[in-house]
Amino acid sequence: MAKRRKGRPVNGVVLLDKPYDISSNSALQRVKRIYFAQKAGHTGALDPLATGMLPICLGEGTKFSQFLLDTDKTYQVTAKLGIRTTTSDVDGEVVSEKPVDVNESQLSEALEHFRGDSKQVPSMYSALKHQGQPLYKYAREGIEVEREARDITVFRLEVLRFENDEVDMEIHCSKGTYIRTIVDDLGERLGCGAHVSALRRVGVGSYDRKDMVTIEQLDALLEQAKEQDVSPSSLLDPLLLPMNTALVGIPSVVVDEESSRYLRLGNPVSAQGLPLEGFVQVYVDNGSNSEAEFIGVGIVDDNGMLAPKRITVKEMVELAEG
Numbered sequence: 001m002a003k004r005r006k007g008r009p010v011n012g013v014v015l016l017d018k019p020y021d022i023s024s025n026s027a028l029q030r031v032k033r034i035y036f037a038q039k040a041g042h043t044g045a046l047d048p049l050a051t052g053m054l055p056i057c058l059g060e061g062t063k064f065s066q067f068l069l070d071t072d073k074t075y076q077v078t079a080k081l082g083i084r085t086t087t088s089d090v091d092g093e094v095v096s097e098k099p100v101d102v103n104e105s106q107l108s109e110a111l112e113h114f115r116g117d118s119k120q121v122p123s124m125y126s127a128l129k130h131q132g133q134p135l136y137k138y139a140r141e142g143i144e145v146e147r148e149a150r151d152i153t154v155f156r157l158e159v160l161r162f163e164n165d166e167v168d169m170e171i172h173c174s175k176g177t178y179i180r181t182i183v184d185d186l187g188e189r190l191g192c193g194a195h196v197s198a199l200r201r202v203g204v205g206s207y208d209r210k211d212m213v214t215i216e217q218l219d220a221l222l223e224q225a226k227e228q229d230v231s232p233s234s235l236l237d238p239l240l241l242p243m244n245t246a247l248v249g250i251p252s253v254v255v256d257e258e259s260s261r262y263l264r265l266g267n268p269v270s271a272q273g274l275p276l277e278g279f280v281q282v283y284v285d286n287g288s289n290s291e292a293e294f295i296g297v298g299i300v301d302d303n304g305m306l307a308p309k310r311i312t313v314k315e316m317v318e319l320a321e322g
Contacts, residue, residue, distance in 0.1 A: 058240070077196055243312070
């Protein structure tokens with residue numbers, strides 16, 4: 001007999017505003033407990049020193065977290081000029097200290113180098129893995145691992161404030177871009193060194209920063225539910241974003257009920273309006289006046305058929321909505 005999973009089958013995405021000085025996993029576990037969710041997963045870790053947008057997928061939503069991992073991100077960062085550290089942030093040991101003699105023209109010229117397409121060598125203090133271990137573990141042991149330069153794109157880099165030895169910037173970049181590396185490289189270009197003194201993620205894909213919620217807000221709703229003697233889900237679940245919000249930009253197709261059953265059994269089906277290749281959002285037409293129901297992600301196979309890739313379990317979704 002299968003072991004009953006603890007928690008409730010709640011599905012969706014919480015846009016958590018992660019606080020300072022806790023790990024992304026700790027934040028994930030707190031949200032999972034608050035929602036009493038059976039399953040939860042985040043979509044790309046933030047450093048403990050970083051705050052801001054951490055999309056947390058609950059239940060069947062965890063099947064689509066990879067698409068958020070692969071999307072672009074937006075950060076606000078404060079670069080402290082004049083001090084270079086081992087980790088390129090405030091947690092590292094000071095490597096060098098130099099006077100700061102930088103004007104706006106010099107800063108603008110240096111920043112132009114980072115806009116657009118370039119190659120970036122990941123920091124040794126990143127979570128990128130080598131032989132199953134994150135690079136920062138090797139770095140803490142004094143081991144230097146050779147890293148390959150990776151293709152990145154900085155879509156937008158805007159200076160918000162430049163005052164004395166501090167530069168506030170907003171950076172919209174492709175996945176896999178290390179902001180601390182940009183700041184460290186900027187300091188070297190300016191000849192004075194630099195490190196990250198504050199970092200906040202304000203965008204993941206198309207998600208709006210105004211939709212973020214804090215752990216304190218979620219805790220307050222729990223307390224409110226207790227005081228009003230109502231189910232916590234009645235106050236918490238309205239904050240959830242639909243699972244398909246993780247898939248903005250991916251083309252969609254609508255199939256009939258019979259095709260959806262085949263897809264849920266792992267079989268490819270024919271479908272009209274498929275792209276030539278790649279992932280496809282899949283919706284099922286229930287034959288009613290209601291909107292087509294999202295059931296997951298498929299992929300166009302070599303035969304031009306729609307094959308299942310990440311399909312929701314129907315019973316799980318119905319329980320969560322019931």
